[in-house]
Amino acid sequence: MSSEMLPVTDFIREIIDKDIKNNRYGGRVATRFPPEPNGYLHIGHAKSVCLNFGIAMQYRGTCNLRLDDTDPAGESMEYVESIINDVHWLGFDWEDRLYYASNYFEKLYEFAVRLIKKGKAYVCDLSTDEIKEYRGTLTSPGKESPYRNRSVEENLDLFARMRAGEFEDGSRVLRAKIDMSSPNITMRDPVIYRIKREPHYRTGKTWVIYPMYDFAHCLSDAIEHITHSICTLEFENNRPLYDWIVNELIEEGDRPRQIEFARLNLSYTILSKRRLIELVEKGYVTGWDDPRMPTIAGMRRRGYTPEAIRTFCNRIGVAKKDNLVDIALLEACVRDDLNEHAPRVMAVLKPLKLVIDNYPDGKVEEIECANHPQNPAMGTRKVPLSKILYIEQDDFHEYPPKKYKRLAPGRKVRLRNAYVIKFADMVRDDKTGKILEVHCTYEPESKDSLKSDKRNVEGVIHWVSAEHAIPAEVRLYDRLFQVPDPAGMDDDFSKYLNPKSLEILTLCFVEPCLQKAAQGSRYQFERLGYFCVDLKDSSPLKPVFNRIVSLRDTWAKGASHS
RNA sequence: UGGGGUGUCGUCAAGCGGUAAGACACAGGCCUUUGGAGCCUGCAUUCGGAGGUUCGAAUCCUCCCACCCCAGCCA
Numbered sequence: 001m002s003s004e005m006l007p008v009t010d011f012i013r014e015i016i017d018k019d020i021k022n023n024r025y026g027g028r029v030a031t032r033f034p035p036e037p038n039g040y041l042h043i044g045h046a047k048s049v050c051l052n053f054g055i056a057m058q059y060r061g062t063c064n065l066r067l068d069d070t071d072p073a074g075e076s077m078e079y080v081e082s083i084i085n086d087v088h089w090l091g092f093d094w095e096d097r098l099y100y101a102s103n104y105f106e107k108l109y110e111f112a113v114r115l116i117k118k119g120k121a122y123v124c125d126l127s128t129d130e131i132k133e134y135r136g137t138l139t140s141p142g143k144e145s146p147y148r149n150r151s152v153e154e155n156l157d158l159f160a161r162m163r164a165g166e167f168e169d170g171s172r173v174l175r176a177k178i179d180m181s182s183p184n185i186t187m188r189d190p191v192i193y194r195i196k197r198e199p200h201y202r203t204g205k206t207w208v209i210y211p212m213y214d215f216a217h218c219l220s221d222a223i224e225h226i227t228h229s230i231c232t233l234e235f236e237n238n239r240p241l242y243d244w245i246v247n248e249l250i251e252e253g254d255r256p257r258q259i260e261f262a263r264l265n266l267s268y269t270i271l272s273k274r275r276l277i278e279l280v281e282k283g284y285v286t287g288w289d290d291p292r293m294p295t296i297a298g299m300r301r302r303g304y305t306p307e308a309i310r311t312f313c314n315r316i317g318v319a320k321k322d323n324l325v326d327i328a329l330l331e332a333c334v335r336d337d338l339n340e341h342a343p344r345v346m347a348v349l350k351p352l353k354l355v356i357d358n359y360p361d362g363k364v365e366e367i368e369c370a371n372h373p374q375n376p377a378m379g380t381r382k383v384p385l386s387k388i389l390y391i392e393q394d395d396f397h398e399y400p401p402k403k404y405k406r407l408a409p410g411r412k413v414r415l416r417n418a419y420v421i422k423f424a425d426m427v428r429d430d431k432t433g434k435i436l437e438v439h440c441t442y443e444p445e446s447k448d449s450l451k452s453d454k455r456n457v458e459g460v461i462h463w464v465s466a467e468h469a470i471p472a473e474v475r476l477y478d479r480l481f482q483v484p485d486p487a488g489m490d491d492d493f494s495k496y497l498n499p500k501s502l503e504i505l506t507l508c509f510v511e512p513c514l515q516k517a518a519q520g521s522r523y524q525f526e527r528l529g530y531f532c533v534d535l536k537d538s539s540p541l542k543p544v545f546n547r548i549v550s551l552r553d554t555w556a557k558g559a560s561h562s
Numbered sequence: 563u564g565g566g567g568u569g570u571c572g573u574c575a576a577g578c579g580g581u582a583a584g585a586c587a588c589a590g591g592c593c594u595u596u597g598g599a600g601c602c603u604g605c606a607u608u609c610g611g612a613g614g615u616u617c618g619a620a621u622c623c624u625c626c627c628a629c630c631c632c633a634g635c636c637a
Contacts (some may be wrong), residue, residue: 009576036637071636128635137633139564173635183565185633194635213637237566237632260567262630267573273637315585317575319568322630326573329586339599346596374599405597414595460595484573526596555597 008054010318012259016059016228019257025227029061032099032226033087034068034217037079037201040288040295041086043309043330044264044271050313051261052230053092064224065094069102070216072200080201082288086296091306101220102202108211109163111219111249112174112193116155120248121192122148123158124175131173134180135188141181142188148177162195165208169195176215178244186241190214218242219249221256229256232263233320264316265324268479268498269294270487284497285480289536291546292480292501302477303522303532303548308337324485331549338522338530338548343371343378346416346462347510347525347545349474351390353437353466357424359387364465367447369417383511385418388466390509392527395461396438398426405459405555407438416462416526420446462526469509472543474531476503508545515540522548 020027031052035045056063065087069075084098115121124147126134136142150158159174161167174193182188192215197208221229229242239258246255265271270279271294279285279293288295291302299309312333316325346369366382391407400408407413412422421440429436478501486493514523522532529550538544 014578034637038637068637073636131635132633135633137564141564142633170635185565188633191635196635210635212635217637231637233567234631235637239566262568315574317585319575321568321575323574326586329574332586335598344596344598373594373596403597416595418595420595457595459597462596524596524598527598528596529598551596551598553597558597 008058008314010261011320012051012228012230012261012318013055013058015259016055019227020059025253028225028227029056029059030064030225030227031056031061031230032064032066032221032224034066034101034220035083036068036071037076037083038071038074039079039273039277040082040297042271042276042293042295043266043299043312044294045086046090046296046309047264047313047316047318048230048232049087049090049092050310051318054314055228055230061227062097063092063094064097064099064226066099066101066220066224068213068217068220069100069200069202070211070213072196072198072210076201082297086300089296089300089306091310097224099220099224100202101216102200104216104220104223105203105207105211107223108216108219109209112159112211112215113156114249115176115192115245116159116174117152118248119152119177121174121176122150122155123162123172124148124189124191125172128170131191135185136180138185142185144180145175145189148189159193162193162209163207165197167195169197169208171195174209176241176245178241184237184240186214186237187244190241214238214241215245218246218256218258222246222250222254225254226256229258231258231260233260233322234263236260260320261318262320262322265322265485265487266294266330267324267327267484268481268486269327270481270493272487275487275493278494282494284494291475291477294480301532301535301546303520303530303546304334305337305341305522308334311337327479334549335530335552338524340375342522342524342530344369344373344524344526345511345514346383346464347472347474347508347514347528347531348390348392348462348464348469349476349505349508349525349528350393351507351509352393352396352435354389354391354396354421354463355437355439356387356389356421356442357439358441361387363387364468365418367418381513383417383513384465384468385415385463386465386467389415389463390466390469391438391461391463396435398435403555403558406461407440407458411458412456414446414457414460415442416460418447418463419443420457460527462528464509464511466509468512470512470515470543472508472510472514472545474505474508474545474547475534476505476547477501478503510543510545514543517543524551527551 033052053063124145173191175189178187180188193209242258289297289301312330365385368380369383372378395406414420419442421442425439427437480501481496482498483496486496517533519533530548531545534544
């Protein structure tokens with residue numbers, strides 16, 4: 001039923017199958033999810049989380065959570081906490097295997113010393129610009145640094161003094177001695193340690209030198225006995241370096257293997273950390289957890305469920321092709337999950353007063369309504385009905401368009417869960433001509449209609465009793481961008497922001513049971529969509545609902561029916 | 563002009579020499595006290611292109627084309 005249940009196959013699992021068959025790593029499978037704590041996790045990370053933890057679960061292996069914190073600039077505990085929170089929320093657990101690359105700084109230093117002793121690394125005094133110049137270009141080879149052939153002893157001494165803080169930032173680096181003429185620029189004596197007097201959020205001022213990604217990552221994998229180090233495509237160029245370092249320093253049989261897959265791109269949004277930061281800092285959104293953001297925090301606040309996100313990640317598959325996944329697929333996963341689990345309630349977003357002329361004054365009926373028409377196990381609730389109701393402005397038209405199945409002069413409709421009503425009259429504002437209220441009569445015997453009792457009913461509309469309804473604020477969220485691929489546009493992506501990505505409705509009415517709805521709880525507002533009680537701004541005094549996603553609507557799709 | 567990758571329906575994606583899965587989207591229909599949900603039907607004679615091998619090719623070979631990544635002391 002759920003796509004999560006389907007057996008998952010992809011090229012990575014095929015590689016793992018093969019490794020197991022060949023008894024590589026003794027049949028062991030160990031993965032890791034290694035974010036750098038310098039930003040919030042987004043749906044693209046979720047793909048990686050589901051992949052790494054999913055594989056571990058499937059093969060009865062392990063998946064570590066490792067904070068890849070080798071560059072103190074921009075990293076912080078706030079991000080670590082958000083990452084921990086988000087991965088847990090997604091439904092994954094690393095037990096006691098929460099690791100930090102920064103915990104390995106001493107070991108990594110020792111590895112570097114070993115590399116120097118093997119004559120495979122040297123301290124280079126070239127400036128940043130000089131290193132760049134010596135590196136050559138894509139099409140021309142680089143040239144060797146004049147410091148390349150320093151003695152092991154001198155290198156050892158210099159490296160120790162780098163650590164001791166004797167040199168200025170940027171004055172020296174440690175480089176791997178590989179091949180300055182390699183067609184792969186990554187292999188042209190890559191920098192593996194730099195001097196940086198930036199306090200680290202975990203190690204403080206203990207270190208003034210920090211290992212580079214290429215050096216730290218593969219060795220961190222090895223330290224943790226990772227078998228399959230899964231990363232995104234842009235690291236494919238780095239794999240020869242990964243293998244080189246691991247071959248130099250790690251025993252055969254314990255060397256992790258890097259496998260690359262295509263990162264997720266999602267239509268109508270952006271997923272690059274840099275641009276996400278820009279959205280937040282320039283105030284285009286209210287924060288990392290703005291419900292329009294593709295961050296885990298944003299989607300959580302929007303009301304997306306972890307189940308839906310996991311299903312999505314499984315449905316998109318894993319491959320090496322650049323992709324732009326239709327956000328409609330994500331929305332479909334959200335609808336699938338919510339359709340099954342969200343209780344139904346009635347809410348009127350843009351109210352229009354409706355009076356039932358022949359309904360007794362002061363009478364209140366408690367109508368028993370199913371919480372889920374297809375699932376009786378979800379029970380029922382009582383909803384008050386009285387003479388004066390609110391209905392949706394869109395559900396009445398003085399001059400109904402073709403195929404309109406709602407209320408109009410001369411027509412009958414059914415009030416959802418209740419009576420059939422017939423149009424009687426309408427009250428108009430003399431000045432504007434706007435309809436202020438609609439009058440109807442009801443058919444007292446029509447509540448529990450039999451099938452034969454359809455009697456020319458045009459359709460079904462939802463309602464709420466004016467006297468009993470709870471005022472609420474509803475925030476209608478829509479796609480953040482107007483174009484399918486904002487990141488692919490060559491000019492400023494902010495030009496393509498959707499001005500209607502948020503519409504705030506402050507005069508809505510919801511049925512009484514929602515008064516005490518808990519923050520984060522999700523409902524289907526019948527005929528409208530799925531809504532979530534806002535995690536931050538909602539309170540019993542002033543309920544606030546976020547639209548998670550609208551209902552699939554074949555009527556609305558048929559262009560404008562004005 | 564170097565190197566590394568990738569090209570199968572509008573979008574993802576199976577396929578691993580035996581005659582193009584599935585999902586989303588889209589279009590019809592049935593059903594319905596949510597224009598929801600559910601159900602049914604349709605939707606690539608063709609796999610970036612051109613040659614070749616083969617009884618047989620999306621799958622093997624050759625050449626070509628397009629797109630992505632790499633010249634941070636970021637990850």
